[in-house]
Amino acid sequence: xxxxxxxxxxxxxxxxxxxxxxxxxxxxxxxxxxxxxxxxxxxxxxxxxxxxxxxxxxxxxxxxxxxxxxxxxxxxxxxxxxxxxxxxxxxxxxxxxxxxxxxxxxxxxxxxxxxxxxxxxxxxxxxxxxxxxxxxxxxxxxxxxxxxxxxxxxxxxxxxxxxxxxxxxxxxxxxxxxxxxxxxxxxxxxxxxxxxxxxxxxxxxxxxxxxxxxxxxxxxxxxxxxxxxxxxxxxxxxxxxxxxxxxxxxxxxxxxxxxxxxxxxxxxxxxxxxxxxxxxxxxxxxxxxxxxxxxxxxxxx
Numbered sequence: 001x002x003x004x005x006x007x008x009x010x011x012x013x014x015x016x017x018x019x020x021x022x023x024x025x026x027x028x029x030x031x032x033x034x035x036x037x038x039x040x041x042x043x044x045x046x047x048x049x050x051x052x053x054x055x056x057x058x059x060x061x062x063x064x065x066x067x068x069x070x071x072x073x074x075x076x077x078x079x080x081x082x083x084x085x086x087x088x089x090x091x092x093x094x095x096x097x098x099x100x101x102x103x104x105x106x107x108x109x110x111x112x113x114x115x116x117x118x119x120x121x122x123x124x125x126x127x128x129x130x131x132x133x134x135x136x137x138x139x140x141x142x143x144x145x146x147x148x149x150x151x152x153x154x155x156x157x158x159x160x161x162x163x164x165x166x167x168x169x170x171x172x173x174x175x176x177x178x179x180x181x182x183x184x185x186x187x188x189x190x191x192x193x194x195x196x197x198x199x200x201x202x203x204x205x206x207x208x209x210x211x212x213x214x215x216x217x218x219x220x221x222x223x224x225x226x227x228x229x230x231x232x233x234x235x236x237x238x239x240x241x242x243x244x245x246x247x248x249x250x251x252x253x254x255x256x257x258x259x260x261x262x263x264x265x266x267x268x269x270x271x272x273x274x275x276x277x278x279x280x281x282x283x284x285x286x287x288x289x290x291x292x293x294x295x296x297x298x299x300x301x
Contacts, residue, residue, distance in 0.1 A: 047276035054270040067277035080261040088236040091172045099183025107191045124181040132245035135174040167254045190224035226297045
């Protein structure tokens with residue numbers, strides 16, 4: 001009887017283990033995910049609707065929508081929002097056009113020049129902090145490489161990252177240098193997957209290369225273009241590292257982004273509740289744009 005009962009228990013345990021083995025193997029990863037994402041998200045939502053005092057001994061006070069209404073009258077928030085949108089539009093557009101252009105240019109020759117693909121991908125592999133420090137040295141007014149070239153060409157020297165007219169342009173150039181390879185890589189992969197038959201038929205019909213590009217290449221690449229643009233826009237909307245090191249948000253707040261403003265509100269002004277409200281606004285803005293963009297691309301199909 002004892003042996004029979006033990007055998008039944010063993011068989012039932014083995015069946016239970018087979019059914020739940022996948023859950024048990026995923027449990028540690030799920031626990032880490034919950035700890036690192038769900039809890040901070042809940043904390044941010046709670047903080048956004050409360051008023052947290054810098055004194056940890058004082059209790060939190062419920063503020064309702066006060067922190068969100070404050071966004072409507074906060075001029076610094078408006079400046080950060082405008083700068084973020086300005087940077088996103090110009091940086092992502094330039095990266096897309098350059099990436100697509102390089103991919104089209106090198107599509108036929110990239111197999112022979114594999115080393116060139118590796119070189120083009122190097123900026124994307126660097127940490128954003130390293131990129132920011134590199135370009136800070138390039139833009140250095142007295143000893144920077146860029147002003148040295150300007151001097152040798154007989155052109156006036158510029159305070160690239162310190163001039164109100166050039167600061168945002170300088171940040172965009174640094175970002176374009178780092179992330180154009182990302183666009184290039186995705187566009188090149190898309191071009192490599194295109195079928196040959198439509199192009200052969202178009203060539204027989206006498207279609208020019210420009211006509212083939214508009215009627216065949218762009219429609220075929222539309223899903224990849226949508227993914228590439230969506231990923232880069234979502235990343236550009238939360239730009240922080242590059243601006244923090246390169247310009248610090250200056251001069252005259254010309255490069256202050258929303259992410260940098262969130263950092264200043266939370267740590268310099270000691271107002272984590274308002275910082276959480278701005279963070280939620282950025283999150284909702286990103287989600288809303290992503291949803292609209294995906295629906296737009298589906299309707300276009």
